[in-house]
Amino acid sequence: MKLTLDIWRQKGAADAGRFETYTVEANEHMSFLEMLDVLNQELIGSGKEPVAFDSDCREGICGMCGFVVNGVPHGPADNTTICQTHMRHFHDGERLRLEPWRAAAFPVLKDLVVDRSAFDRIIQAGGFVSVRTGAAVDGNAMLVEKNKSDRAMTNAACIGCGACVASCPNAAAALFTGAKIAHLGLLPQGQPERTDRALNMVAQMGKEGFGHCTTIGECEANCPAHIKLEAIAQMNGDFLRAVFAKREEAAGGGAG
Amino acid sequence: MSLNSRIPSGPLDKKWATAKKEMKLVNPANKRKYTVIVVGTGLAGGAASASLGEMGYNVLSFAFQDSPRRAHSIAAQGGINAAKNYQNDGDSVYRLFYDTIKGGDFRAREANVYRLAEVSANIIDQCTAQGVPFAREYSGTLANRSFGGAQVSRTFYARGQTGQQLLLGAYSALSRQIAAGTVKQYSRTEMLDLIVIDGRARGIVTRDLVSGKIQSFLADAVVLATGGYGNAFYLSTNAKGSNATAAWRAHRKGAFFANPCYTQIHPTCIPKSGDYQSKLTLMSESLRNDGRIWVPKKKGDTRSPDQIPEDERDYYLERIYPSYGNLAPRDVSSRQAKYRCDEGLGVGPSGLGVYLDFSQSIQRLGQKVIAERYGNLFDMYEKITGENPYQVPMRIYPAVHYAMGGLWVDYQLMSNLPGLFVLGEANFSDHGANRLGASALMQGLADGYFVIPYTIGDYLASAGRAKVEADHPAAKDAEKQVVGRIEKFLSIKGKRTVDSFHKELGTVMWENVGMARSAESLAKALKRIPEIREEFWQNLKVTGTGAELNQELEKAGRVADFLEFDELLAWDALQRNESCGGHFRVEYQTPDGEAQRNDAEYAYVAAWEWKGEGKRQELNKEPLVFENIQLATRSYK
Numbered sequence: 001m002k003l004t005l006d007i008w009r010q011k012g013a014a015d016a017g018r019f020e021t022y023t024v025e026a027n028e029h030m031s032f033l034e035m036l037d038v039l040n041q042e043l044i045g046s047g048k049e050p051v052a053f054d055s056d057c058r059e060g061i062c063g064m065c066g067f068v069v070n071g072v073p074h075g076p077a078d079n080t081t082i083c084q085t086h087m088r089h090f091h092d093g094e095r096l097r098l099e100p101w102r103a104a105a106f107p108v109l110k111d112l113v114v115d116r117s118a119f120d121r122i123i124q125a126g127g128f129v130s131v132r133t134g135a136a137v138d139g140n141a142m143l144v145e146k147n148k149s150d151r152a153m154t155n156a157a158c159i160g161c162g163a164c165v166a167s168c169p170n171a172a173a174a175l176f177t178g179a180k181i182a183h184l185g186l187l188p189q190g191q192p193e194r195t196d197r198a199l200n201m202v203a204q205m206g207k208e209g210f211g212h213c214t215t216i217g218e219c220e221a222n223c224p225a226h227i228k229l230e231a232i233a234q235m236n237g238d239f240l241r242a243v244f245a246k247r248e249e250a251a252g253g254g255a256g
Numbered sequence: 257m258s259l260n261s262r263i264p265s266g267p268l269d270k271k272w273a274t275a276k277k278e279m280k281l282v283n284p285a286n287k288r289k290y291t292v293i294v295v296g297t298g299l300a301g302g303a304a305s306a307s308l309g310e311m312g313y314n315v316l317s318f319a320f321q322d323s324p325r326r327a328h329s330i331a332a333q334g335g336i337n338a339a340k341n342y343q344n345d346g347d348s349v350y351r352l353f354y355d356t357i358k359g360g361d362f363r364a365r366e367a368n369v370y371r372l373a374e375v376s377a378n379i380i381d382q383c384t385a386q387g388v389p390f391a392r393e394y395s396g397t398l399a400n401r402s403f404g405g406a407q408v409s410r411t412f413y414a415r416g417q418t419g420q421q422l423l424l425g426a427y428s429a430l431s432r433q434i435a436a437g438t439v440k441q442y443s444r445t446e447m448l449d450l451i452v453i454d455g456r457a458r459g460i461v462t463r464d465l466v467s468g469k470i471q472s473f474l475a476d477a478v479v480l481a482t483g484g485y486g487n488a489f490y491l492s493t494n495a496k497g498s499n500a501t502a503a504w505r506a507h508r509k510g511a512f513f514a515n516p517c518y519t520q521i522h523p524t525c526i527p528k529s530g531d532y533q534s535k536l537t538l539m540s541e542s543l544r545n546d547g548r549i550w551v552p553k554k555k556g557d558t559r560s561p562d563q564i565p566e567d568e569r570d571y572y573l574e575r576i577y578p579s580y581g582n583l584a585p586r587d588v589s590s591r592q593a594k595y596r597c598d599e600g601l602g603v604g605p606s607g608l609g610v611y612l613d614f615s616q617s618i619q620r621l622g623q624k625v626i627a628e629r630y631g632n633l634f635d636m637y638e639k640i641t642g643e644n645p646y647q648v649p650m651r652i653y654p655a656v657h658y659a660m661g662g663l664w665v666d667y668q669l670m671s672n673l674p675g676l677f678v679l680g681e682a683n684f685s686d687h688g689a690n691r692l693g694a695s696a697l698m699q700g701l702a703d704g705y706f707v708i709p710y711t712i713g714d715y716l717a718s719a720g721r722a723k724v725e726a727d728h729p730a731a732k733d734a735e736k737q738v739v740g741r742i743e744k745f746l747s748i749k750g751k752r753t754v755d756s757f758h759k760e761l762g763t764v765m766w767e768n769v770g771m772a773r774s775a776e777s778l779a780k781a782l783k784r785i786p787e788i789r790e791e792f793w794q795n796l797k798v799t800g801t802g803a804e805l806n807q808e809l810e811k812a813g814r815v816a817d818f819l820e821f822d823e824l825l826a827w828d829a830l831q832r833n834e835s836c837g838g839h840f841r842v843e844y845q846t847p848d849g850e851a852q853r854n855d856a857e858y859a860y861v862a863a864w865e866w867k868g869e870g871k872r873q874e875l876n877k878e879p880l881v882f883e884n885i886q887l888a889t890r891s892y893k
Contacts, residue, residue, distance in 0.1 A: 012804060029529040031640075037534055037755070044753050044808065049799050052807055054322060056495040058535050060636065061420055062326045077639070084639045109466055110805040117443065120323050124435040128428035129387045133307040133705050134378070136385035140342065143396030153389035153414055156421060160325055189387045 001026050001092035005039070007051055008099040010108050013115075017108065019097070028088040032075060033058060033065065035087055051098075052111040060084040060224060063159030066166070067112040068099045073163035073222045081161065081224045101162050103171035105209040116162050118208035119176060125204035126197035127180040129189050148186045155183040155234075157225040164219035164227075170211030175219040177201050178231035181238055195245050198238035259512070259863055259878045262666040263367040268884045269349075272371045275667065276710055280717035287312030288438075290716050291475040293460055294318070295447045295502055298327030299419075299697060300680025301481030302426035303704025305441075309433035311709060316473055317430070317439050318462060320446040320497055320810075325427040328483060328495040329680075329700060332419025333540035333633065334403060335411035336697040338376040343400050347408040349373045354885065356695060359405040359585055360660070360688020361837035361853065362887050363518070365861075365880065367667055368685045375706040376698050380412055382705055386425040390414050404541050405585040405692040405892075416540055416632045422697055426704070447502045448741075448813065449734045450478065450509045450676070453724055457506075457676035461734045463742075465810060468803040470739055472731040474724050476716055477675045479708065480506060481700075484659030484681040486519070487814075488822050489770070490762020492656035493525060493538040499814035500821050503663050503682055511671040512863035512876060514684035515661035516821070517829035520691055520838045521771050522657030523589035526640055526650075527609040536655040537640055539612070539633055541693040544582045546617040546626065547650070549573050549589075551601040551610050561603075561611055561649050572596060580892040587690045587838045587851070588892060590654035594771050595849065597653075604651045613649035654771060658696060660687040660838060661828075664863040664878075668711035669703060672863075675719065677712060679703035684861065689837025742802045745812040750795030754811040757792045761785065761815070761822060769826050774842045778830040782823065789819040824864055824873060831875065834858045855887050 003024050010017030024042070026035040033055050040050035055065040060081040067082060069075035077085040090096070098112060106114040144152075156179070164175035181198055184190030190197070213232055220229045264274040282290065290313050294305045297319040305317040305324075321327065339352040352373040357364055380398070384390060390412050391399040400409040414421040433439040444465040451459035451472060459474035485500035486492035507513045524539045550569045557564060572592055574581040584592075593610050596602060603609045618626050623646055627634065634645045641651070662684040663671050669685070670677050680700040687695065724731075764784045768777035792815070800806040835844040835851035836858070844852045861878040 027530065027532075030532050031534070034532045034534050038532055041753055041755060044797060044799055047799075050808060052805055056321055056326055056497045057328060057331045058496060059331050059537050060639075061417065062321075062328070062330050062495065064321060064326050080639060084636065086640065086642070088642055113805065116322060120325070120431065120434075120441075120443075123325075123428065124431040128432040129385065130432060131382070131385040131429075132310060133303075133382060133429070133709065136378070136381040139340070139380045139384040139390075140397050142384075144392055145396055146392045146394050149389050149392045149396075152387075153391075153421075156387075156389050156414075156424065157417060159420075160323065183389070184387050187387050187389065189385055 001028065001087065001090065003090065004095040006095070006097045007111070009051070009111055011110065013107055013109055026087045028086065030087045031058065031083060032085045032087065033083050052113050054113050055083055058083040061159060063161040066101065066161045066163055068101065068166060070097050073101070073166040074224055079222070079224055079226055101166035103165045103210070105171065105173070106162060106165060114162070116160070118210070119160050119162065119173070121208060122173065122177055122201055122204045123180065126193065126200040127184070129184060130193060142188050144187060152183050152186040155179045155186070155227060155231050158227050159225050161224060163222050163224060165210065167218040167222040168211065169216060169218070170214060172213040173205050173208070173210040174213035174232045174235065175223060175227055177205050178235035179227045182231040182234035185234060185238055194238060195242040198235065198242040199246065202235070202239050259664070259672065259876055260666060261365065261878055262668055263365070264667065268366060268370050271367050272374055279710055279714035282713045282717050284312060288314055289721060290314065291316065292477050292479060292712065293473055293475040294479045294481060295460065296327065296481035296483060296682070297324035297427070297430065298329035298481060298483055298680060299423055299426055299700030300704040301327070301479070302423065302430050303701050304479055304481060304679060304708045305439050306426060306429035306433050307705055307709045308712065309436070309438035312438065315433070315439040316475065317441045318445050318447060319443050320465060322443055324430055324441055324443065325424060327423065328498050329697065330420045330423045331495065332697055333416045333538070334542040335401065335413035335418045335694040336379065336422065337403070337410050337694040338380045338412060338698065339373055339410060340377050340380060342398060343409045345408045347410050351408065352376060352410065355406050356686070356692060357688065357885055358890055359692035360690050361851065361890055362688065362855070362859070362882065362885070363836050363880065364686055364688030366882060366884055371707070372686050372699060372702050375702045378706055379698060379701045383422055383425050386429060388414065388421045388425040401542060402545060402583065403693040404544065404583045411694045413542070416542070416630060419697055422701065426701070446810065448505065448738045450506045451731050451734050452509050452673065453728060453730045456674045456719065458724055459731060461738045463738070466805050468801070468806070470735055472726060472735055474726055474728070474731065476719070476721060477677060477712055479677040479679060479712070480663065480682050481679040481704065482682045484662065485821060486656045486659055488818050488825060489656040489765045490758050491528065491533060491536050491766070493522060493536050496535060499817070501814050501817045504817040504821050506663060506671070506673070506676060508866050509673070510866065511673045511676055512664035512865055513661070513824060514664035514861050514863045515828065516825040516864070517832055517839045518660035518689045518837060519656060520586060520658040520660060521590040521654045523586055523593055523654050524612060524652045525655035526637065527604055527606060527653040537636065538655070538657060539637060539650065539652060541586065543612060543630055543633060546629065547582065547612040547614050548616065549582050549610055549612055551596045551603060555600040561613070570601070577892045584892045585690060585692060587840070590771060591840060591849070593654055609651035609653045611649040612652045614645060615649070618646065658691055660684065660689060660691055664861065668714065669707055670711065670715060675715065677708060679708060689839055741813070742809065745796065745798045745809060746802060748793065748796045748798070750797050752795050753797055754808055754815050757788060757796065758811070758815045758818070761788055761819060764788070765822055769829055772840050772842050773829050775830060778826050781826040782830070785819065785823045785826065792816065792819055827873070828862055828864065832858055832862065
């Protein structure tokens with residue numbers, strides 16, 4: 001199949017970008033990224049700069065790949081990363097527009113590559129359980145209801161690709177942050193730090209310049225890890241409880 | 257040079273306790289005065305950085321990916337072994353130790369493997385405490401499943417995403433330390449050389465992959481946790497970015513490379529579909545718990561699998577290995593798949609495939625149960641192939657998956673180069689000639705959480721602090737070499753792309769140094785590799801400049817190193833005149849096609865020493881002494 005691609009080209013973070021048009025011959029068994037590999041080999045052959053895009057595992061689990069195809073993060077296949085989207089989803093003669101994640105908190109580094117370190121800083125703000133290496137009790141000392149454990153796993157499956165942010169008209173990171181808060185909040189191990197976690201992670205989201213969630217649901221529709229909006233509800237619940245808990249704590253703190 | 261493996265004396269089950277007792281300690285107040293560089297943020301590197309930071313060391317952590325949550329440990333699917341014996345099925349530290357040694361075809365160090373089995377239980381406790389959502393029973397206890405090469409259920413798992421969950425656990429612990437300021441983390445930063453001062457590893461030279469800036473970092477010790485070299489074959493199940501550069505650069509600076517010929521070919525991968533293929537995808541071995549592997553009995557049988565009646569199918573693993581059946585170890589299963597395809601019984605368009613069939617399990621257990629166990633793997637298979645494995649059998653074929661070989665380390669996980677520690681897949685120590693399923697995650701985390709925190713203190717307390725300045729001549733010289741190499745890549749301005757060389761190299765490796773090797777095929781590879789290397793340095797084309805994000809330049813450095821490393825891999829395979837585990841030499845096999853070891857002559861670790869550009873490397877041998885295990889022919893029948 002022959003495809004026409006309008007691809008966002010941008011030399012560096014400080015440069016202005018523009019779309020450039022290319023044609024490429026693909027077949028239906030290629031993955032989308034393999035199709036771009038083919039294009040890049042041709043570009044290099046003709047002395048042009050290849051298109052920069054991130055990828056690593058190419059199995060849909062590392063979360064490194066991702067860009068927007070015809071306005072949809074990770075392209076048209078439902079809940080699938082672009083590395084796991086194969087060309088059988090496209091047809092001969094199709095014209096595709098490829099552009100990087102668009103969000104103030106994800107500056108473009110080059111072509112389709114963006115800087116997602118804001119996600120790392122949200123996790124650093126509280127996406128963990130503070131347990132020292134070697135200080136853990138036996139794995140079966142704390143029983144976890146299977147249903148809760150399964151739900152924790154469902155939320156823990158987030159791959160941190162950023163498609164939720166790219167999908168959101170507000171560029172909110174609520175699904176990403178909510179998934180971590182829900183994962184740890186559903187487990188007994190996550191309880192002692194639950195209050196601070198919600199406050200600190202939500203505050204960090206704001207500092208990074210992500211927008212507010214208005215429950216539109218585009219993030220859920222495009223999430224390759226099938227994270228549900230329920231995660232955001234969980235985050236909001238935890239955040240509200242935390243705000244009140246802190247207020248009570250402050251009030252009870254007394255004259256000190 | 258003689259190799260001192262520093263294995264503690266005394267009985268096997270007391271060695272680690274003895275070692276810990278004898279180790280020197282660094283005073284809590286002094287720890288922050290020591291800087292430790294950790295390269296890599298997979299299970300081993302992430303766990304090491306988090307643990308060392310928490311102890312108070314000043315840690316610098318490096319990853320070439322955009323975040324410390326991406327390393328390829330994340331793609332491990334099936335699970336992690338631990339001798340918990342929660343199933344009351346007869347498991348013990350000794351049995352896990354024995355299975356691992358036997359699975360490795362008696363080519364691993366007893367003491368290291370025993371320690372691995374010993375700390376395995378702590379890993380599960382640690383990860384559970386971090387909030388890793390392992391699968392659970394309705395009672396709320398942790399669940400287990402069985403895995404290849406073992407007759408007990410000791411594998412812990414988190415759906416088909418165990419590696420992801422364990423890595424995110426390590427990443428969360430690391431993130432906590434980054435926030436606490438004990439770890440400074442550098443993403444999109446690649447190590448391009450090792451700095452050695454006065455015979456000790458003292459730092460690394462890095463390239464900032466966004467700005468192109470070349471910079472040295474100096475420290476009191478360097479820890480490499482940089483993964484395996486599977487991409488030496490171009491097509492493998494490794495991530496696109498996985499490479500051998502850090503290990504190879506350390507090797508060229510004096511660290512010995514051990515057993516490079518021990519490469520694991522995983523039996524259950526999705527077959528290649530065309531020349532454009534950029535990587536191969538593994539389907540977890542855990543699928544073999546419920547899937548049955550077969551080929552048609554008749555050559556060139558083009559009927560669809562559901563049209564082939566039961567008595568015209570050959571469930572060859574169950575037939576040949578009745579006691580282990582479809583759960584025979586990886587090397588054995590891979591080789592049998594190759595034999596069937598060589599006999600012309602392979603299935604699929606290329607004839608390079610066998611069926612992995614779930615129809616009977618689905619009938620017995622129902623689709624819901626199968627979906628619960630393997631749902632994400634089935635989805636992944638369907639996305640890649642366009643076929644629904646609930647309805648038609650999967651087609652699978654072996655692919656390069658894991659490197660058992662790696663930099664040589666002693667019992668303390670330190671290389672022969674003082675101050676250089678090597679963890680996880682990057683070292684050679686625990687899996688011998690073949691790794692059992694669910695043991696890579698175990699080793700990565702054992703090394704990072706439970707070994708290096710002890711052993712690095714012993715080294716630092718003994719070596720003491722000797723401050724070096726960033727402009728030390730050795731650092732400046734290493735930087736100059738790195739810059740010179742980059743300039744060279746950019747100035748060749750030839751006609752061929754980096755990928756074209758990598759693919760050509762990979763084809764030579766797969767065909768001649770792959771699942772079956774012979775003196776003849778290895779000689780062929782040893783002739784071709786230098787030729788390809790020579791053309792690479794004459795005819796390479798790298799676009800762009802060094803002062804920007806330049807993915808072609810990144811790949812050029814990695815492939816240049818594979819072009820040197822692969823020759824050593826083939827050379828090592830040629831000198832090892834026996835078959836063991838993942839290393840199969842066609843000249844050395846039993847009448848029924850099983851690997852034939854030669855314990856009298858080859859029960860040693862081959863540790864290769866760099867002797868300089870263009871010179872033959874020197875083979876150093878560390879004899880493997882088995883005090884607790886009787887060497888036996890591995891049988892899974």
